Amino acid sequence: MRLRVLVSVSAICILSPIAVLAEAVVEGHVELPKSHSAPVMAKRYEIVTIGGVLSPQPPLAVVYLDGSFPKSTAPATKEIAQKDLAFLPSLLPVQVGTRVEFPNLDDTYHSIFSYSPAKRFDVGRYRPEERPIPSEVFDTPGLVTLRCDIHEHMRGLILVLNTPYFVVTNPDGRFRLSGLPSGHYALKAWINSKTTREQPVELKADTVLHVDFP
Amino acid sequence: MMLVVLALTALGLYFTQRKVAATAERDLQENFQAKLVSLHKIQELRHTALTERCGELVFKPRIHAALEDNALDLLYPSAKDELRDLMEGPEPSQAEAAGSLHARFYRFLDATGAILSPPNPQDVGELGAKVKAQLALKKLPETQQIGYVSETADASDEAVDEVMVVPIFSTETGDVISALVVGFKPFEVISKSAGPGLKSGIWMNGRLHLPSVPESAQSALGKEIANAVTKSDRVENNFSVTINGTPQLLFYKLLNPESIFPPAYEVCVYPLTESVAQQRRLRWQIGGAGALLLLGGFVVSQLVAARLSVPVEKLALDFEEDHMQRKRAEAALASTSEELERSARYSADASHQLKSPVSVLRAGLDSLLAREDFKPEVYHELSALLHQTYRLTGVIDDLLLLSRVDAGHLQIEAERVNLGKLIEEWLDDLSALPDSADMKIEKELPAEIYVAGEKRYTSLIVQNLLENARKYNRPGGCIRVAARRETAEVMLTVGNTGRPIAQTAQQHIFERFHRGAPVSEISGHGLGLNLARELARLHGGDLKLLRSDNDWTEFEVRFRVAHPSFNRAAEVA
16 A cells, blocks of 8 residues: 655645635545446446446445544435436435435336345335425445335445545546545545445645545 | 868957057047146146246345345345235135145245245244255255155145245346245146046155055055156156056156256056946957857858858769779770770781781792793783782781871871872873773862872872772763862862762771772772871871762862961972
């Protein structure tokens, strides 16, 4: 494992010293697995299972700062829609306590459920126009596999994290996490259901730390 | 003969009976097979329906979610919803079981093949320990399996369940992660639909489960099936068995080929009582008919034989008599022939013996005549004696020829003889004789007339007839010679004037040494006509007296015509 820390003053810090000076930033690159699917024009992410490993396709990673952080007082609400018989987005990281809504954007019934230990739920069959939009609160950290009882091929992942500091990389693996507190942490990169990489980081205020996950 | 007919009839009856029996058995087999085929069709339909149902089940997202998302506690509850239609409702009656998909139990196996215990066994069908042991597999199968498990809660009440094991593949890894086992009541052939008497059961692990057959018979049959199954690799077969003294046709078929479960055979038993009775009836009918036929045939043959034997016996008797007569005739003929031969030989010998002294005599007379010192009357006497020697030579020649004819030694070498020319020559000779000066000769001969014969004998015939016509003529009389052709024959008639042959003598003129006139009057020795006729007959013709009355005696001789193509090269005349 190689750690390279570049201490520098970013342009942002110079231009807006009041807002961000107290927070740290981590940016870098996650070496993503090779894509198994041929490149397509309209990128559409889905969760595939290869050899028992659930992973987003094309590959993406979730980079998050692990640690014990206070729960958000105002629980957020996120959304995973079902569109064209697929979950959108197919991979969603949330902080524990987050409510996730499952709007049905197809013209057919869906029946979202999960038997994952982190969250078992079953919203039952519902039509697109049904209100309120079925939703669930995810309050246990862990990976939740979403399935549709009607469309057996559909898979979605919700990565429930204790931390509010997480980000999904872009398709080439680059990420940037900002507004991070100072201190010793483990910076983790979730790559698939079986692989999570980890780097210890020393975050200092007003510094941009560069971390690569080879 | 009767024995042969009896044997043939018995053989015929035997083969007929065998053929009938074979046909009856084949019909029965076909009937039985047809029933089995229809049963198997229903079974197949049920299997297909079950397979489809189980196949759908193992793809259910909730079942997969429970297995793949580590939520085994939710497996049975999830399956309960999915399998509700299989498990709910009352157990169908035996009659409805064939068309029913009602399951008796179901279980999931984990990745190692062990049974995943259900939270509430009563919801998924309770199982005894023995069945559980049979259901637990050492390894999960990759294909659907059909098996049979038996529950021996009570020796007398043994139940067999048909189980279908369907592997569940992980949607994540592609591996077999579990299997669904569904147990059904095995399809049982029931009398109502399968026809009277057809019973079915299952044979597995050396035991026969055929509830409608007594326990003792079941074990005996089980052994026979075990024997048949181990001896033969065939997945289905049939043979005859006897249950409680009743002959039955037993059919078995492997129910679960290539299964990880022990092989189980469907066993169908069909009583042959009716067929055997039918065959026996048929045998009696055929036997009776045969016996009647045989009896009828016997009676008829006796009657016919009796009627036929009368003429046959008569015929045999007649034949015997005829035979005897023939024997006698043959013996007579043989002796006659011997006598004839002997006489012919005697004639020949005599002729030869005579010829030499005659020659000596003639030579002596000739030398005496050559002397000149005798008186003139002595010369006259010597001339007469010499003339007699010439007669004697003629007689001897004729006798020799006749003896050869009699002995059958005379061979005719037929050629084409010009009859007209021959007659002309003899008539010339005749007219030259001193006593023929005043004789008138009439001839009526076609220009060309040829006969088939040997020239010298034909000539002899003609000579004889012409000489007779001259000899027996009266002075100033007439000889008429005529020849005409009649299709294949030439008729030559030679007639002469003169005293006719006496009526009583006419039938004897062709006998040897018979003369139509007193010897003293006319020269001759009584052999000429006989010889002429014999020769004519040898030439395929004949000689006969046409008439002899009113100063006219006429003979007719037949010759065979010689066509121009006949032995042209040998033409002589």
